[in-house]
Amino acid sequence: MMTIRMIAAAALFGFAMAATAQDTMTLQPKTLRTTVSRDVDLRYWLYLPGGYADDTAKKWPLMLFLHGAGERGDDLEKVKKHGPPKLIAAGAHLPFIVVAPQCPADAWWEGTPQVIALAALLDDIQASHRVDPDRVYCTGISMGGYGTWRLACEFPGRFAAVVPICGGGRPFLARAMKDVPAWVFHGAKDPVVPLSESEKMVEALKRAGGTVEFTVYPEALHDSWTETYDNPAVFDWLLKHRRAR
Numbered sequence: 308m309m310t311i312r313m314i315a316a317a318a319l320f321g322f323a324m325a326a327t328a329q330d331t332m333t334l335q336p337k338t339l340r341t342t343v344s345r346d347v348d349l350r351y352w353l354y355l356p357g358g359y360a361d362d363t364a365k366k367w368p369l370m371l372f373l374h375g376a377g378e379r380g381d382d383l384e385k386v387k388k389h390g391p392p393k394l395i396a397a398g399a400h401l402p403f404i405v406v407a408p409q410c411p412a413d414a415w416w417e418g419t420p421q422v423i424a425l426a427a428l429l430d431d432i433q434a435s436h437r438v439d440p441d442r443v444y445c446t447g448i449s450m451g452g453y454g455t456w457r458l459a460c461e462f463p464g465r466f467a468a469v470v471p472i473c474g475g476g477r478p479f480l481a482r483a484m485k486d487v488p489a490w491v492f493h494g495a496k497d498p499v500v501p502l503s504e505s506e507k508m509v510e511a512l513k514r515a516g517g518t519v520e521f522t523v524y525p526e527a528l529h530d531s532w533t534e535t536y537d538n539p540a541v542f543d544w545l546l547k548h549r550r551a552r
Contacts, residue, residue, distance in 0.1 A: 352383065
């Protein structure tokens with residue numbers, strides 16, 4: 308019995324010593340400073356407006372268009388299915404430089420890797436073309452609507468205005484883009500992306516003091532983009548806005 312007690316006492320003493328040593332340890336604040344690079348590979352359509360080549364001093368507004376999930380992959384022709392690329396392919400003349408990238412098949416526009424890739428794409432286009440940095444706009448449909456919200460929240464100082472269509476986002480991030488005007492569109496009967504997805508972002512932006520217009524098509528299903536892009540007032544609205552300083 309004595310032996311058992313001694314062993315137990317020794318074990319308790321060892322635990323006490325370990326606890327005392329543990330108690331003397333402190334948290335040490337550290338900072339990691341490094342550069343992390345990654346390859347970016349995005350195929351995209353580029354449209355230069357009429358007159359771009361005539362005036363080599365003029366700077367032009369730029370519109371980034373983000374397609375929906377159905378147009379992902381490696382067939383760039385699919386990007387012409389909807390939105391500004393469809394209008395341009397049909398002969399429309401838009402007063403913007405238009406950039407329409409294609410999302411890889413296994414990715415989403417709002418995912419961090421694609422957000423980084425889109426920012427790099429904009430950097431490259433702005434460095435290589437005569438872009439007015441105060442008139443850069445973003446618009447997108449469905450998955451591209453989500454991407455539009457995410458880009459505006461991540462890089463609010465980059466955009467003059469955005470038009471997210473039948474998308475959604477993270478309401479807790481909306482405050483970051485309170486100085487970026489938004490015109491939001493959604494179909495009331497959308498069976499793919501519920502109307503509530505846009506409603507939550509609109510309400511969050513309003514609470515943050517942002518400037519937002521919200522158009523709901525009472526009878527529209529998921530396709531709330533055709534009517535939107537067929538309306539010249541949408542493009543005129545974009546062009547009225549310049550980046551907040």
